[in-house]
Amino acid sequence: MDRTVLRDDMVDGLEYEAKGCVRSDAVSLAMRTVPRHEFVDDEASAYADRTLERFGTRVLSPSTAARLLEALSPEPGDLVLVVGVGVGYTAAVAAEIAGQETVQGVDIARRLVYEARDNLDRAGYGGVLVDRRDGTDGLPEYAPYDRILLEAAAVDPPRALVRQLAPGGRLVMPLGATEQSLVAVDDSGRVTDRFGPVAFAPMLVEGEQADAVERNRTVREDREFARRTTHGRRGWEQDWIDWDAH
Template identity: 75%
Template sequence: MDLAVVRDDMVDSLEHESKGCVHSPNVSQAMRTVPREVFVDDERGAYADRPFERFGTRVLSPSTAARMVEALDPTEGDDVLVVGVGVGYTAAVVAELVGEANVHAIDIARRLVLDARSNLSKAGYGGVLVDRRDGADGLPEYAPFDRILLEAAAIEPPRALVRQLADDGRMVMPLGAGEQSLVTVEPSGDVDDRLGGVAFQPMLLEGEQADTPERNRTRREDRERARRSAESRTGWEQEWIDWDSY
């Protein structure tokens, strides 16, 4: 099987009006160049337009990756931050557009960071910096960024990421909880464009990633337990009652 031919067929289908995910010649060429099979470890299914599961994360389908990169609209020389790098495929496509030394990527899961580094190196994009960080914190020491790509859903643009945008920068992210939209975000934090529905996993907090030893002990769950405990106390147990005044 000639994978280059299959890759071309994949991009041709994404350019076809029935999908219309790829519009620009630059994105088309980048996706024809990046060897997707390196990132999904499945030559037979690598170029099918469907997502994969790997190490507890979802590998974006080619059409979803294309929509995000088209919305990001990076140009050569742009400094780009990819948040939630996963297996590294989208970061590789961006690196093909702006240069690998201009792409920085982070993920909260250590196993995915190691996997992304290995995949990017094998695919020829070893110059992409991949670090383990909490996505909501971004990568402030390398800011500002001309473009930020968030590959996880949030109910509002993360403030730290907005602060790390250049004055004329742009962030692309899935916005929402139950119903999500792919949006572009301005440096002011305002949503600029809504580009249709998507379905992404939510951004994880420290302790929620799949490789955490105690997966069920998350910050959200701890806060919820504390709230329920406070609400279930009888009157004499409530700390906010000043019994000395009675």
């Protein structure tokens, strides 16, 4: 089947009342234009509303990407930063709306940076700049941004990203740990809108990415595991019990 027809069918389904993920003409037209098959391995599934995997990262389903972009609400000429750019699809849709020369993306995984660059170039959005950065630092060289999209969860809006918002700018991100909500944050760091529950992987910092030589799990993962293990011990598992005294 013609890919244009497949894209139209995909967006028609996302606009349907049962999903209602696509509400604006801008997002609808952009998603009908961007060739999603250039960003995934399995072309047969490119226009199905499902999550895929690529290089250890989640390729967002079209409905999730639509929710993010509708919440972000970019406009033509907006300077947009996508943090956790992954394979580059959401950056391409943002570029279709705002203009590819005004969209930048960063990712902590070097392999994904190369992948996103290649995908964007093949899809016709080679003007989008993608750099390898720790997402918590953003991309201050190009700030201030009218729109920032964070495609990873954090318990608080990252301060550096908030500081890189232009006056009246908007940061969209999954907020929370176990229970997450998609929110919009203004340039003061205040949550202004909530768009319902989501489930995203936590934001990684330097050393935690999958392609690191040795993943630095000490601070957040190993410490938490040790705490849970200690408090979870019972009876003979407690190494501090002096059995000889009983």
